[in-house]
Structure formats: C-alpha cells, structure tokens
Amino acid sequence: MLKFHQIILRKFLTLFLTLFLIVGAIVYYWTYEFYIQTSKESLAQDTELLSLSINKNTNLDELALKVKKRLHLRLTVISEDGEILAESHRDKNSMDNHKYRAEIIQAREDGMGYKLRHSTTLDKDLLYVAKRIQLNNHPVYIRLSQEVNGIQTAILYLGLKIFAVIILFFIAIITVSYKINKEISYETNKIVEFLTSLTKKNKQTYIASNYSQEFAYITNLLTKISQIIVKKEKQKSKYTQRLQRANKQKDDIISAISHEFKNPIAVVNGYSQTLLDDTDINPNIRKKFLQKIHKNGAKLSSLIDTLRLSIKLDSEQQKIQTKTCNLYELVKEATENIKINYQNRETIIIGEHNLKIQVDETLFGIVIANLLENAYKYSEDEVHINITKKYFEVIDTGVGIAKKDLENITKKFYRANSNKWNNSLGLGLFLVNNIVNLHGFKLEVKSKENEGSSFRIYF
Numbered sequence: 001m002l003k004f005h006q007i008i009l010r011k012f013l014t015l016f017l018t019l020f021l022i023v024g025a026i027v028y029y030w031t032y033e034f035y036i037q038t039s040k041e042s043l044a045q046d047t048e049l050l051s052l053s054i055n056k057n058t059n060l061d062e063l064a065l066k067v068k069k070r071l072h073l074r075l076t077v078i079s080e081d082g083e084i085l086a087e088s089h090r091d092k093n094s095m096d097n098h099k100y101r102a103e104i105i106q107a108r109e110d111g112m113g114y115k116l117r118h119s120t121t122l123d124k125d126l127l128y129v130a131k132r133i134q135l136n137n138h139p140v141y142i143r144l145s146q147e148v149n150g151i152q153t154a155i156l157y158l159g160l161k162i163f164a165v166i167i168l169f170f171i172a173i174i175t176v177s178y179k180i181n182k183e184i185s186y187e188t189n190k191i192v193e194f195l196t197s198l199t200k201k202n203k204q205t206y207i208a209s210n211y212s213q214e215f216a217y218i219t220n221l222l223t224k225i226s227q228i229i230v231k232k233e234k235q236k237s238k239y240t241q242r243l244q245r246a247n248k249q250k251d252d253i254i255s256a257i258s259h260e261f262k263n264p265i266a267v268v269n270g271y272s273q274t275l276l277d278d279t280d281i282n283p284n285i286r287k288k289f290l291q292k293i294h295k296n297g298a299k300l301s302s303l304i305d306t307l308r309l310s311i312k313l314d315s316e317q318q319k320i321q322t323k324t325c326n327l328y329e330l331v332k333e334a335t336e337n338i339k340i341n342y343q344n345r346e347t348i349i350i351g352e353h354n355l356k357i358q359v360d361e362t363l364f365g366i367v368i369a370n371l372l373e374n375a376y377k378y379s380e381d382e383v384h385i386n387i388t389k390k391y392f393e394v395i396d397t398g399v400g401i402a403k404k405d406l407e408n409i410t411k412k413f414y415r416a417n418s419n420k421w422n423n424s425l426g427l428g429l430f431l432v433n434n435i436v437n438l439h440g441f442k443l444e445v446k447s448k449e450n451e452g453s454s455f456r457i458y459f
Helices: 004-053 060-071 102-110 151-198 213-277 283-314 327-338 361-377 428-438
Strands: 074-079 084-087 112-119 124-135 138-147 323-326 347-351 356-359 383-387 391-396 442-448 452-458
Touching (some): 004 060, 004 112, 004 124, 004 138, 004 151, 060 084, 102 138, 213 283, 327 361, 327 383, 356 361, 361 383, 361 391, 361 428, 361 452
Antiparallel strands (some): 074 138, 323 356
C-alpha cells in the first residue's frame, strides 16, 4: 500500500500528464488554425488591394515581379480558361493549366477562393488565396500564395514553455491551495449569510469584499440588489396608491359614460312607457312627450358618435375629406345651433368674413362646436370669436383652467377635478386637438383661473 504523499504525488502526476496532453493538443491545433487563418486574412487583404491597382494598362509580368520583391509573396494571374497570364516565381509558359485548381473553382463560384496544398511547381506547402476580377471586360483570377513553414518548430517550442509553466503551477498550487480554500470559504460563507438575511424581514443592505475583483463585484451587486429590494418595498405602498388612483379614474370614466347614457335612456323609457300605458293621452302632451323622446334619442346618438369618433382618432383610422369652406359661415352655423340651448348668451364674431380654408367641413364643425360649447358652459358673459388669416380663436371670461390641468386637458377622458373640464365624458378637447392635428393645424390653449380662457387654432 502506498503512503499518503505517494498517492498525492501519483494523483498530481497523472493530472499533470493528462492536462499537458490535453493542453498540448489544444494549443497545437489552435496555433495551427490561428496561423492559417491569420495568413488567409493577410493574403485576402493583399489580394483586395492588389485588385484595386490593376487596370487595362497594367503590365502583369512587371506587377508579379514587384509583388515577389516587395511582399515576398507568389503572384499568379490566371485567365478564365486557366491560362497563366503572369507568374512571379516560374516561367509561365512551362506551367500547367490552372482552370481546375481548387482555389480557382471556389473563386469562380464565390468570388474568393482559399486552399492549403502542396505546390508541385515549387515543391513546397503553400496557402493560396484567389480573387475573381474583371480586366478588359474579361474575368481573370489574381492568386497570391505564401509558404507555410516553421509552424511545427514554433508549436514544439510553445509546448515546452507550457510544460515548464504547468510544473511550476502544480508546485505552487500544492503550497497555496489550503490558504486559498480557507479564504474563499470565508468569503463564500459571508455571502451566504447575506443572502440568507435577504429572506428575512430585517434585511442587510450592505456587504463588501476586498479579496478579489470578482468577490468585490459580486458583493457590490448584492449590495445594489439589497438596496433595490428595500427601495421596492418602500415604493410598494406608493405603487398601490397609484394603482388605486388609476382604478378610480377608470371607475370615474365608466361612471361618467353610464351617467351620460342613463339620463336620456331614463327619459326615453319613462315617456314611452307613459304613452304605452295611456292610450287616451292629450295630443298636445303626446307631441311633447314624443319631442322629448326624439331629443334624448338624438342625444344618445350624438354620444355614441362622439365615442366612435374618439376611438377612430385615437387609433389613427379617421380619414378627412377636405374642401374649400368659408370659416365665418362655419362659425355662424355652429353658433346658431348651440345658442338653442343658451338663449340669453351673446357671441361677438370679429375678423375676416370671407376667409376660405381647406378643411373637412364635418370634422372642423365638431371643433368649432366643442370650443363654443365649452365657452358657453363655463362662462356667463359674452363669448368672443376672432377670425384671421393666421388663426381662429374662441375667448371666454369664465372660470378658467388650473395650471396643473392645462397640459392634460387634451388627453382622452381627462376631466379637471375643479370644473369637470371639457364635457362630462372628457372627450371634447381630445376631439378638438386630434382633429386639428389631423388637418396639420396647431391648437394653443391659454387660461387663468377665474379670468377666462383662450383657444387658438393656427392654420
């Protein structure tokens, strides 16, 4: 039976020999491939540069000699039929046809060909790189080659170096392995304790290590993660509150839509039920009830149209059909339609009476109607309308809009808390802004609380 140190020595020797053979084989093939690949890339670059310098006036024989002298490379220029047009190292007339050389066949198909083989002309192992170019409207092949030698000696020399390094490595590892193992165990246990603390309520938020860059990086990341976790937990309540506010806003929108539909539906149901129950109702009352039903039916239709239009605008599916319109006539018509519900209000229109603009008459009518509706709804004095060649403006002296609401009033379903701005659905100025943008115009809103608002559309 072997002694302990003999067992250790045998294990280390076995490991050393195995590692040396594996590393030696890997290094050999890696070095060989690296050498060949580097040579390929170098020859390919030289071939590219050489192809740029060749034209119809180039003396190919002189060029071949220059390449041999300056670059120490073999240059062969070959025709499409395989005839040697120029050769740097041998008499071109004594050389065989090269049409079916492997590198030429590959270059014919792919534009660039590579081959490592033995040259019967020079009796040496050469790496060939060929490129297909056009010369005088005829395809020719530029082929550069480089001798492959000395690689076995270089690999052997490298192997001896690796062997010496491995020996020193194993000697050193025996002496320091215990210390390293102890230090790594200490750092690892510290990280485990820190990770364990993250699962508890009272979490550690800081850990550091100066043992190595890796441990320093890991502990730094763990510190950041711990701080993020703590921060996330602190933000959790805030996020929950924001979510609750978002849900409340959604509920308010649904409530607003339900409310707007509920009233006219209740009127239609109530009056129609009365007409159904009382067949002998007074004709005047019947007419009045039918007018109420018709009016609320029209209101429901308008609400549905508004919602449908908002969806089309939001999804950018709404198309416009522009034509030349008299802006003053559009404003006058909208004013007359809206004043039915605001009998005692006055509208002052000043400016151009014959201004013609290219707009979608129906959509731009919605813009004017919404701006006038807001002006009438949120002010008690007269409403001013300015028509100029540069812009159209509606001014009121009403309750105004709070500064915090100005940047949001054109958002879908947005309603300011103080005055339920836009209309009860929060779609009025959303429609206005989107229709204005659809025409390539620009909406500008200025307002002060308790002083009034100005809505200006620049053409």
